[in-house]
Amino acid sequence: MTATQASFIASVLDPQAAVPQGLQNPDGAPATKRFDVYRNNVSVSLADALETAFPVVRKLVGDAFFRAMAGVYLRQHPPKTPLMMFYGDAMPAFLGRFTPARSLPYLSDIAAVELAMRHAYHAADVPPMDAETLATLAPDALLQTRLRFAPATQVIPSDYPIYSIYRANTVADAPKPVMQPETVLITRPDLDPMIDPINTATARCITALLKGQTLGQAMTGVGDDLDMGGTLGLLLRQSAVTAIY
Amino acid sequence: MFDATAPSPLPARPGVGYKPQHYSAIMANPGPVRWLEIHAENYMGDGGRPIAQLRQLAELFPISVHGVGLSIGGEGDLDADHLARLKHLVGWLNPASFSEHLAWSTHDTHFFNDLLPLPYNSATLSRVATHIDQLQEALGRQILLENPSSYLAFAGATMSETDFLRDLTTRTGCGLLLDVNNVFVSATNLQTSPQDYIADFPLHAVGEIHLGGHDVDADETGAPLLIDSHGKPVVDPVWSLLDLTLAKTGPKPVLIEWDNDVPEWPVLASEAARADAVLASQ
Structure with missing residues (x-):
């Protein structure tokens, strides 16, 4: 049985999920750490894209907070197109609801500014x-x-x-x-x-x-x-x- | 079959993956670099500096457009909007070459920004061939398809990757982009022979060669697990595979890919100079 792409991506996005069946190490044992390469590639590349997109937000909250926040964001809002230059359109609204950032009430508007600057850059x-x-x-x-x-x-x-x-x-x-x-x-x-x-x-x-x-x-x-x-x-x-x- | 409107092909000399931070250095002195490759998706904005730089570079260098987001290996239909974007870019730029990956990255309208793997069997062969036909039809030109880096094996596979790629070239008329680093990464990870892979590869269809760096890790059993990171120099065993390949194919356009922890221009130019020396020694 070959894993469908739906089950593959569900497991990629959920680190707790089982690795889909039919993915193997060279010795035929079920892949575990090898599958984690894809988990890592997807979450790191999307978090990196958000870091590039929102450097001021990142500076305001610090590196560790930003990476944790990005991990939540990328699972709730995976990109809708392959144009990573525009990834993060939902960030202002997301930060407005993101309770761990409640002590920085301006964060959402700063994200809106960074998003607008990026849209202006590519306009x-x-x-x-x-x-x-x-x-x-x-x-x-x-x-x-x-x-x-x-x-x-x-x-x-x-x-x-x-x-x-x-x-x-x-x-x-x-x-x-x-x-x-x-x-x-x-x-x-x-x-x-x-x-x-x-x-x-x-x-x-x-x-x-x-x-x-x-x-x-x-x-x-x-x-x-x-x-x-x-x-x-x-x-x-x-x-x-x-x-x- | 798509040659009627094709521009001059890429020269059989070194190229590099273009990074905007190298713009001034390249314009001042490209050294051994004779052509540039861009990621298609980075030039799909409406205007501004990326497009302005690309127009200037395209006046001086043959450009290879390398798509990273079409999801040719996807179970679903190709994204019509993205196909239209590619058509627009290739239309105005008229690049020397267009290439994409044997991989998938989109599922259910979401894009995951990674090159995800597929098993090789008759069902996936038909699907990928249909997608390549659609892409070549939309662009009005032949594309090159790149072999992936593999980290694991599929129980549902019935074909070798080289047979799969050979059948795709026969069915669709597409060419191939042979990534020699990917060959080394996959062979190490799957515990097969990279030399055998090159020997089995349909080399007559190769229009471009990629070289890049990888990271070294191990799986839970301690077996080597190489990660295609494009963040380091090309290692010697990969240079040896390039020698082996070029000895069979003759000179080809050879690209140095360095996408993460991008070095200063002289470091990248020196990798390109090494590729140039290998090409000159053929």
């Missing part, structure tokens, strides 16, 4: 719009304009200082995070993703623009601390805008 290349294009529009026309965005562009809000925590763990001599809500804008001006802190009004405005609202609609009712010129300047500087329509 399609689209030439940015000439920054002068907006300047040629009359004020009325400007208010009626909608923006098309480069696919790397993402806004991530949080109740926690995600920008400061991200910087403190990726840049030397970054200031120590202060416990306050922060929202970030993720873009990719050239080949390297960029992360910028934005205030709540700016975040609401950019989110509205991303949804296809006009500049006039997007600057209405988002809050007093909106600097529309500064917001457009940031978007253009980071090559986030590809066209107007």
Whole structure:
């Protein structure tokens, strides 16, 4: 009897499970340690992929915690495609429910930032719009304009200082995070993703623009601390805008 | 039968598995390296640096695309989405060669990121042949299929691996990628002769040769258990098997694979230089 691939993979994922029948050592005895090679390859390669994907989360929780957490994650969420560059899409939601990480309530949002940075890294290349294009529009026309965005562009809000925590763990001599809500804008001006802190009004405005609202609609009712010129300047500087329509 | 649109083949010289950390060194001075191999799945994003680097490298080097995720040995149907991704990549890149593995990695829509083994018998032969036909049809070209590293034996096997591969080449017209390190790892683990394996191998179908390093362990009885880790230099017995193989086949494209604990470029280039010396001595 030959083990089916279903029974093979069930035993690979469960270290306590019996080795499927029909898998042998050279002397014909049932394979044990030889089967463990596959158990080890699968769990180590998937945990390694998560480590590559979430270096800041790993730094925050430490190596041992991360490997244990990854072992739980990879069994609950094995990859759905062979594109390991995108493995870990469910990590933010997973960490939000993962009770051993409860003392770090911002962990889920940090994972969301790392995921967004990775998606930005692999996003399609689209030439940015000439920054002068907006300047040629009359004020009325400007208010009626909608923006098309480069696919790397993402806004991530949080109740926690995600920008400061991200910087403190990726840049030397970054200031120590202060416990306050922060929202970030993720873009990719050239080949390297960029992360910028934005205030709540700016975040609401950019989110509205991303949804296809006009500049006039997007600057209405988002809050007093909106600097529309500064917001457009940031978007253009980071090559986030590809066209107007 | 797929030669009409094929680009120039890989040169019978050394190549290396491309790692992004070596980009600047390769662009400055590739040394003995004449071609590069990439893992297909790493270049399936929409854009950004990986694709930009690949476009630049492809202007200077023949590229071999090596798939690690199609699960040709899987019990289920090939993943149509993944087949489409491979077709897209091969379509725009038009690489010198495309290869995949005699293994499975996907089950029930989940991908397990390892090359898992299958028994060799008439049922698996038909299934793998169908999958290769589908792949060659989708890509519009011949593929090379790589022999795996084996760690254990299947009670349900009725064919040798070499007979299985020979029948696949006859049924599908595919070529073969002979991984000489895998031959050594499998023969050691299954306590067979690597020289006999090479002698039985359908060498006429070989379009590329792989060399890589392995880890050394032991099973619960103390018998040697080699792990195909691609994280070390190629060992001398594997270099000897390369000599034996090339003496029978003549010069072939030879690749150094180093995927884990990737060394600085000079270390990898020196492995490629050794392969070049072996090729030159044929």
